[in-house]
Amino acid sequence: MARSRVARLERTKAQRKRTRTIAIVAASLVVTVSAGIAIAVAVRAAQGASSPASAQDVGATRASVHEDLLTSISPDPTMTVNGAGAPIEVPDVVGTAIEQAETLLALAGFSVMRVPTPPGEAAEGTVLSQEPAAGTKLPPGSEVQLIYADSAAASDALAANIPGRARFVVCIDPGHQARANMTVEPIGPGSKETKPKVTGGATGAVTKQPEHELALAVSLKLKEKLEAEGIEVVMTRTAAGVDISNRQRAEVANNAGADLFVRVHADGSTNGDVRGISALYPSGNEWVRPIEARSLRAARIIHGSLINSTGAEDRGITPRADIAGFNWSRVPVVLVECGFLSNPVEDKLLATDEYRQELADAIARGIMEYLGT
Numbered sequence: 001m002a003r004s005r006v007a008r009l010e011r012t013k014a015q016r017k018r019t020r021t022i023a024i025v026a027a028s029l030v031v032t033v034s035a036g037i038a039i040a041v042a043v044r045a046a047q048g049a050s051s052p053a054s055a056q057d058v059g060a061t062r063a064s065v066h067e068d069l070l071t072s073i074s075p076d077p078t079m080t081v082n083g084a085g086a087p088i089e090v091p092d093v094v095g096t097a098i099e100q101a102e103t104l105l106a107l108a109g110f111s112v113m114r115v116p117t118p119p120g121e122a123a124e125g126t127v128l129s130q131e132p133a134a135g136t137k138l139p140p141g142s143e144v145q146l147i148y149a150d151s152a153a154a155s156d157a158l159a160a161n162i163p164g165r166a167r168f169v170v171c172i173d174p175g176h177q178a179r180a181n182m183t184v185e186p187i188g189p190g191s192k193e194t195k196p197k198v199t200g201g202a203t204g205a206v207t208k209q210p211e212h213e214l215a216l217a218v219s220l221k222l223k224e225k226l227e228a229e230g231i232e233v234v235m236t237r238t239a240a241g242v243d244i245s246n247r248q249r250a251e252v253a254n255n256a257g258a259d260l261f262v263r264v265h266a267d268g269s270t271n272g273d274v275r276g277i278s279a280l281y282p283s284g285n286e287w288v289r290p291i292e293a294r295s296l297r298a299a300r301i302i303h304g305s306l307i308n309s310t311g312a313e314d315r316g317i318t319p320r321a322d323i324a325g326f327n328w329s330r331v332p333v334v335l336v337e338c339g340f341l342s343n344p345v346e347d348k349l350l351a352t353d354e355y356r357q358e359l360a361d362a363i364a365r366g367i368m369e370y371l372g373t
């Protein structure tokens with residue numbers, strides 16, 4: 001009898017230690033990941049601590065922590081923080097003044113993080129987007145990010161007068177990678193809808209060149225061209241054997257504070273006759289509202305430059321609401337489709353060093369015009 005109680009005590013102690021480790025891991029995550037994930041992780045760890053869980057349950061907690069990080073930032077609507085209060089719905093504050101939004105969220109029981117962004121056409125101080133979106137349920141005290149128009153952010157981004165600092169930063173994302181990663185990620189902050197992290201891309205009908213290789217070749221030429229113009233370039237990848245999701249690619253651009261995020265791709269179709277160049281830009285959802293106008297302008301200019309230079313068939317510019325690499329971006333973003341690898345003529349052209357250089361030069365000219373240099 002007594003012995004089994006001791007054994008049970010020992011077991012409980014061991015569980016506590018494990019749980020504490022998870023809590024520490026969770027706490028350190030708060031610093032590095034978005035609030036939604038951190039809270040979900042912390043809460044799950046807390047649940048592990050409060051219930052008389054077996055070692056297996058603790059293991060399961062650990063597994064679910066890992067899964068949360070990989071697949072979803074959507075908070076679990078059923079969770080509570082040790083009786084600290086049921087989850088509450090995040091109010092819609094987009095379009096209001098930042099001070100008003102802050103008051104509203106504080107009254108609702110949330111903490112606020114301000115994220116200034118260049119205003120574009122928006123009025124100074126207006127909240128342009130929020131993360132997580134309105135309607136998301138979070139425990140009281142959770143952090144809500146407010147992205148708001150602030151002209152000080154614009155002058156920071158331009159910072160032309162600081163010696164030794166590049167005037168502009170451009171992030172280039174060569175599309176795809178050697179191996180696709182079909183595990184999924186949310187298509188935007190707080191979304192339950194998911195998409196594969198990175199798909200495989202197109203393949204040359206004749207040459208068999210993979211899209212990831214062509215995209216990297218054009219991107220490296222583009223990098224060289226922009227750097228020669230004094231622009232700082234940040235690459236999402238410079239090799240084929242990487243594993244970077246579309247969300248992570250957008251985060252590279254965000255963290256770089258890029259003035260423009262340029263994604264280089266080529267098209268594919270089941271119809272081998274289809275050919276031409278197009279550009280995609282973000283539009284049609286709350287996530288991309290703050291960057292839509294500037295992205296559209298960049299798409300028009302860069303696409304125009306590509307068509308003028310190459311004489312390729314003009315397939316126009318297309319608004320897209322469903323691209324994770326757009327929806328996670330906080331900086332203006334354009335995706336160029338440099339031609340159809342499924343078209344034998346364009347495939348052969350796209351395999352040549354001269355045509356790749358022509359594409360890179362045309363994209364660079366477009367970027368320079370967009371930046372106003």
Ligand SMILES: [Zn+2]
Binds near residue numbers: 175265266
């Ligand atoms: Zn692609």
